[in-house]
Amino acid sequence: xxxxxxxxxxxxxxxxxxxxxxxxxxxxxxxxxxxxxxxxxxxxxxxxxxxxxxxxxxxxxxxxxxxxxxxxxxxxxxxxxxxxxxxxxxxxxxxxxxxxxxxxxxxxxxxxxxxxxxxxxxxxxxxxxxxxxxxxxxxxxxxxxxxxxxxxxxxxxxxxxxxxxxxxxxxxxxx
Amino acid sequence: xxxxxxxxxxxxxxxxxxxxxxxxxxxxxxxxxxxxxxxxxxxxxxxxxxxxxxxxxxxxxxxxxxxxxxxxxxxxxxxxxxxxxxxxxxxxxxxxxxxxxxxxxxxxxxxxxxxxxxxxxxxxxxxxxxxxxxxxxxxxxxxxxxxxxxxxxxxxxxxxxxxxxxxxxxxxxxxxxxxxxxxxxxxxxxxxxxxxxxxxxxxxxxxxxxxxxxxxxxxxxxxxxxxxxxxxxxxxxxxxxxxxxxxxxx
Numbered sequence: 091x092x093x094x095x096x097x098x099x100x101x102x103x104x105x106x107x108x109x110x111x112x113x114x115x116x117x118x119x120x121x122x123x124x125x126x127x128x129x130x131x132x133x134x135x136x137x138x139x140x141x142x143x144x145x146x147x148x149x150x151x152x153x154x155x156x157x158x159x160x161x162x163x164x165x166x167x168x169x170x171x172x173x174x175x176x177x178x179x180x181x182x183x184x185x186x187x188x189x190x191x192x193x194x195x196x197x198x199x200x201x202x203x204x205x206x207x208x209x210x211x212x213x214x215x216x217x218x219x220x221x222x223x224x225x226x227x228x229x230x231x232x233x234x235x236x237x238x239x240x241x242x243x244x245x246x247x248x249x250x251x252x253x254x255x256x257x258x259x260x261x262x263x264x265x
Numbered sequence: 266x267x268x269x270x271x272x273x274x275x276x277x278x279x280x281x282x283x284x285x286x287x288x289x290x291x292x293x294x295x296x297x298x299x300x301x302x303x304x305x306x307x308x309x310x311x312x313x314x315x316x317x318x319x320x321x322x323x324x325x326x327x328x329x330x331x332x333x334x335x336x337x338x339x340x341x342x343x344x345x346x347x348x349x350x351x352x353x354x355x356x357x358x359x360x361x362x363x364x365x366x367x368x369x370x371x372x373x374x375x376x377x378x379x380x381x382x383x384x385x386x387x388x389x390x391x392x393x394x395x396x397x398x399x400x401x402x403x404x405x406x407x408x409x410x411x412x413x414x415x416x417x418x419x420x421x422x423x424x425x426x427x428x429x430x431x432x433x434x435x436x437x438x439x440x441x442x443x444x445x446x447x448x449x450x451x452x453x454x455x456x457x458x459x460x461x462x463x464x465x466x467x468x469x470x471x472x473x474x475x476x477x478x479x480x481x482x483x484x485x486x487x488x489x490x491x492x493x494x495x496x497x498x499x500x501x502x503x504x505x506x507x508x509x510x511x512x513x514x515x
Contacts (some may be wrong), residue, residue, distance in 0.1 A: 093310050097382040100314030104385040107322045108392070115329065120338040 328396025369510020406481025
């Protein structure tokens with residue numbers, strides 16, 4: 091074998107094996123089974139990033155529909171899980187809007203809202219605004235149509251005002 | 266040599282000229298010698314650019330690997346900053362002692378691929394050295410500082426001592442051996458086994474439990490010692506195989 095080829099082979103092997111060692115220390119698998127799982131998720135992650143780089147990134151339609159079905163059945167954690175799997179790179183305004191909306195609906199209550207969920211909702215709504223400032227949902231089941239409306243509603247829910255002590259609040263409806 | 270052969274083949278032979286039988290080209294002693302030199306150079310290259318990085322990276326992989334004392338699961342311990350410092354000092358020592366010659370690893374005569382390959386071999390050596398210190402220095406607590414200080418003391422002294430590669434390798438073998446015995450035999454025997462209730466440990470092994478608590482010793486499975494012994498041996502083998510220069514000298 092030519093010496094140059096040995097050098098190239100050495101470089102490739104060293105980089106490949108070194109990458110594997112670095113991956114193991116980064117992922118810290120606790121068993122060989124966990125190593126396989128983590129390696130698969132890392133490969134999927136790299137593949138997704140690759141699609142973003144070459145401009146062919148798309149939302150997983152099957153997972154999005156699963157998320158939508160769960161959202162309509164008020165199973166919000168399951169819906170968010172499906173939406174996050176459908177849009178792992180957080181680049182689709184529609185999916186992110188549903189995630190923000192799921193925080194609103196899960197955190198909403200007639201007596202007192204869940205501030206932690208509302209705060210997460212504000213962050214998700216802000217993300218939608220960053221991705222597409224003119225986004226407007228066409229879902230007739232959603233009262234709040236734009237990320238700005240949703241964010242305002244969430245921020246209102248986070249504030250403590252005199253209106254919070256109004257007993258008629260229990261008659262209000264979730265949007 | 267090749268040009269001479271061509272001229273011999275192409276020269277016309279007159280019928281009156283006396284001819285002499287000569288061995289065919291590839292059986293000429295000089296050609297055979299040339300071939301064997303090339304084979305030796307190839308073997309050296311394979312050793313330096315293929316086997317050595319594989320050895321050092323295996324050491325880098327195993328050096329931080331521990332097995333949990335409770336369920337035997339893998340624990341990958343990342344090296345502390347001090348391990349990187351010790352590894353840098355060790356590499357400096359290799360150059361000072363002549364075990365590695367800078368002009369033998371990086372020169373303008375070398376091609377780009379060879380320089381890159383050489384650089385990667387040295388990077389893998391550095392990674393292995395870091396992980397060997399990670400392997401031999403206790404993970405936490407008082408023992409971490411005591412053993413680290415001992416390593417610093419020894420390496421600092423080595424920096425100002427006159428060494429030749431052979432003596433340096435022997436000294437390193439002795440130093441790593443002592444550190445291995447300290448961590449994986451002495452301290453490991455002071456550590457109470459994991460996976461038991463606190464009360465049971467106190468009743469069955471009060472002294473070990475007290476030493477574990479006082480010295481903040483982590484509970485690893487006995488298999489960890491075997492893995493680290495293999496890692497240390499592999500590292501010393503790698504050092505033994507490392508050439509001082511990668512330049513082809515005839």
